[in-house]
Amino acid sequence: MPTLGFLPRAPRVALAASFFLTLALGPAAGSVFAAGPAGGRQQVTRLPATVKLGGVSYTDARGQFAQLGYKSSYSPDAGALTLSSGASEVVFTVGSREAKLNGLRLFLGEPVELYKGSPVVPTIDLDRLILPILRPSRVGRNAIRTIVIDAGHGGTDSGTLNQARKLNEKTFTLDVAKRLQALLADGAWKVRMTRTDDRFVELSDRAEFANNAKADLFISIHFNAVAAGSDVRGTETYVLTPQFQRSTSSAKSGPEDKVAYPGNRHDSRSAILGYHMHRQLLAKLKSEDRGYKRARFAVLRLVNCPGVLVEAGYLSNNGEAAKIANANYRGDIAEALFAAVQAYDASMGLPPKAP
Ligand SMILES: [Zn+2]
Structure with missing residues (x-):
């Protein structure tokens, strides 16, 4: 097993990740609306696109997914945030590293947290795991030979x-x-x-x-x-x-x-x-x-x-x-x-x- 010190420092993953980061920090000005549990539209408290909690960068999940056309519903009692596009569904649970993506168990790097009453998701998990899976065409084709x-x-x-x-x-x-x-x-x-x-x-x-x-x-x-x-x-x-x-x-x-x-x-x-x-x-x-x-x-x-x-x-x-x-x-x-x-x-x- 090679020791860590001998390994080259790779440049930070650039292309796909920066695209999603741009999306996350993009023109989110104004109120973000999302469908409530009863299907009515409710105003979601506007959060900064990203916040730091305990040294970890978090992204406002509802705001982020609203930009992608997802509807959200949040159940504060269960701490469960469901984001759905019709084609895909993601369920996050506040306080848990475990999420569900189209029914599959998916483990996040850090637990989902609550910030000013809104669930926030680790930014790295969104950028490097969930968004590439949900929008693979944005990642760039891997020409397999x-x-x-x-x-x-x-x-x-x-x-x-x-x-x-x-x-x-x-x-x-x-x-x-x-x-x-x-x-x-x-x-x-x-x-x-x-x-x-x-x-x-x-x-x-x-x-x-x-x-x-x-x-x-x-x-x-x-x-x-x-x-x-x-x-x-x-x-x-x-x-x-x-x-x-x-x-x-x-x-x-x-x-x-x-x-x-x-x-x-x-x-x-x-x-x-x-x-x-x-x-x-x-x-x-x-x-x-x-x-x-x-x-x-x-x-x-x-x-x-x-x-x-x-x-x-x-x-x-x-x-x-x-x-x-x-x-x-x-x-x-x-x-x-x-x-x-x-x-x-x-x-x-x-x-x-x-x-
Ligand atoms: Zn083995």
Whole structure:
């Protein structure tokens, strides 16, 4: 694992993020109106576009979404703010890092707060996660030529285990990777694998392989585990934590949050990719939604392209392990990942016109 000090400081993500920031700070002068719970129009107290609370930048969610044509309804008792466009719905809860986006569990960097009676949402979450997902065509097309599939673990690193059933994560990650490779290879994409057999590959070498292959998309496949006997099951999807934000599992901010990694240049596109991955996996597998989360996993930090890491299920859960051990279920996982690549590719609009 590389130490933080050896990593180049990437420039702050510029294009897409600055667009959304402009939107956030744009001509919001005047009162903002939004539909109330009964459908009537109510005046929303006008807030500054962004405020600092406890050192964190927050954005007036209702004002921001009103500019995007969303209707809002806020229930002070539940602390729930629902923003709806007809096509998409976002639900924030005051005091919580957990939001719902089109029915999916989504984890924010910081909890939603109340400012002068109005819910405010962490600005980084809006700029780098939610708005790119809701308006992918504004992000700019990711012309995909090469996709790198990363089968987690291998060789001496077995990954997680189900001891009772003698199941290894490394076996199933490679199997799903090969199934996904076969599906993707039928398309117009060049597909490369960080490993094609049972061998150990360093995390940094996986990212370096993708960078040398000039990958336009990086998909890392894993299976999860907790202490044996636990009832925990379900699907998690991870993208790289943006700079200046804490990861989903971090209880508080740390020095690592300040570092910009190569992968952070692709935050907006990774956000869109992760959304489609999580959505397709849950739709196909009907598994429990453990959340769309963010972490600074080495492979995600170091790749020079949009990247995602999926934890498709829990090997530690006997019921889920039995499913994962079934080839048809692994085929379903690969099909979900394939459908997500297609949805991601289609979400950012038409390919650029040939010169
Ligand atoms: Zn793993």
